[in-house]
Amino acid sequence: MRDRSWSSGVYMAEFSSARELLAAVHAFAERGYTQLETYSPVPLRTGIARRRSWLPMVVFVAGEIGGIVSYAIQWFANVYSYPLDIGGRPANAIPAFIIPTFEGTVLAASLAAFVGFFVIARLPQPWHPVFDIDGFERATIDRYWLAVDAADPHSAPDRTIRELGALSPVRVLQLDAER
Amino acid sequence: MSAVSRAPKLPVIVTSVGVVVCVIGIFVDPARLASAYLVAYLSCLAVVLGALAMIMIARVTAATWFVALRRQAEEVTATLPVFALLFVPILVWSHVLYPWASRIPLRDPHVREAVLAKAAYLNLPFFAIRSVVYLATWIVLGELLRRASLTQDRGDTAAIERRMRTLSAVGLIAFGLTVSFAAFDWMMSLTPAWYSTIYGVNYFAGAMVGAVSLLTVLVARARWRGELPVSVSADHFHALAKLLLTFVLFWVYIGFSQLIVIWSAEIPAERVWYVVRMRGGWNLLGGVLVAGHFALPFCALLVRSIKRSALAMSCIGVWLLVMHYLDIYWNVMPAAPKGANWAGGFWLDAGALLLVGGLASVTWALRRANEPAIPIGDAEIAASLSYSTN
Secondary structure (H helix, E strand, O other), rough: OOOOOOOOOEEEEEEHHHHHHHHHHHHHHHOOOOOOEEOOOOOOOHHOOOOOOOOOHHHHHHHHHHHHHHHHHHHHHHHHHOOOOOOOOOOOOOHHHHHHHHHHHHHHHHHHHHHHHHOOOOOOOOOOHHHHHHOOHHHOOOEEEEEEEOOOOOOOOOHHHHHHHHHOEEEEEOOOOOO | OHHHOOOHHHHHHHHEEEEEEEEHHHOOOHHHHHHHHHHHHHHHHHHHHHHHHHHHHHHOOOOHHHHHHHHHHHHHHHHHHHHHOHHHHHHOOHHHHHHHHOOOOOHHHHHHHHHHHHOOOHHHHHHHHHHHHHHHHHHHHHHHHHHHHHHHHHOHHHHHHHHHHHHHHHHHHHHHHHHHHHHHHHHHOOOOOOOOOOOHHHHHHHHHHHHHHHHHHHHHHHHHHOOOOOOOOHHHHHHHHHHHHHHHHHHHHHHHHHHHHHEEEEEEEEHHHHHHOOOOOHHHHHHHHHHHHHHHHHHHHOOHHOOOOOHHHHHHHHHHHHHHHHHHHHHHHHHHHOOOOOOHHHHHHHHHHHHHHHHHHHHHHHHHOOOOOOOOOOHHHHHHHOOOOO
């Protein structure tokens, strides 16, 4: 759900159960917040529609380009640059060209999927602002965190902290803008 | 009350029209009618065989999502016995259809030589015995699976489930061999001097495209008529669509594999089949198949919203069924007996398709009456109905 990298800071609340975290997510989504991020030791279904990833589109376009380029290379070599008569077959030997075209499509598409995933997921990321929070590692054991981007149009310093506090979290804290 | 009076009107009318056209055809152009009939028979049979394979694959893999749709497939395979009856004309006409069975001496010396060399396999008695074995295998498998499913409706499923899984595992092996050899015998031997070892797989690939297409249409139909629970929903169509996309790719992959091997080697004995089909109108039909049986459905089935729409999926299903018929047409018709008036026989194509498809529909309608539309006794039915692709 996070679009920006918390350039204006972030408000965070720690909960001791998945139920409380889900209730908090729903409460904030109802108020119109969109820049929410959750941290949980187990997969959760928030039931809130997520924006679909644009990775499939990237893969599709990359595959198309890979296919066209692969065919073009073969066409250039065998039809334009150095035509060879191979057993009387046409220079533009479509059946023979299809296999490298297919391979080129798959290669470009899979590379785009691999690289695209890392770009979209912002990986690798050796440091993240949440690592500065003492005890945040319990998000991988038994604690549930909600992060609200301060840049969210609905965020307001005092009000957001008050709203988080009203959900009876273990603690609420604020991380300032990245240095 | 007789069976015919209980049958729904439309399929009976369709069958009657088909019978009338075919009877006229016997007197006008029997050779052309024989080819038209073979195309209609092989294309309809393929769809039914594909449904049989779907049931067995789902049983072996214990596919939960398919349980809610299984009855629709079982009702399709209930038409198999009628295909045994419909095979009789092909047997009667085999000397017209198949050059190796021809009563007139073959003119081409290469073909004559090849037919002579293959006489131990390609002769009428053995051909008839093999055909009976194929049809018997499919009918037995179809009926056993269907009856077990209907028994499961009344409970006691664990033991039946196990037995059906074993039967399906063995059945799939028998199915693979019989379908492959049926394609060799009934379709490939139309050009007796030619062979392609992948030809059976080719027929199977088209059969699966046809079967998943028909299943999609039948599921959508049953849902619109309120026969299926509302929980058979977008997720089930999504699953069918993904399977359909797979088989569309499989079909083009196998077809291309056959082409590239023969095209690269260009051995005269192997290329004859393509030489005929890459000329004039047949080449055009081949292009239509590449576009309509592969490119268009491939692109459409990439789109998530199409895959989840019952309406869009039934349109694609009907479209691919038409393409499947044209695929068999492209395989069979260029090898039609010489002398038959091909261009003047489209009405016979239509008549034969109405006869075969109509009779299968009548059987389907009669045998599915009074059956629950889903396997209500299956242990997995609840899980299947709440199946979600996400």
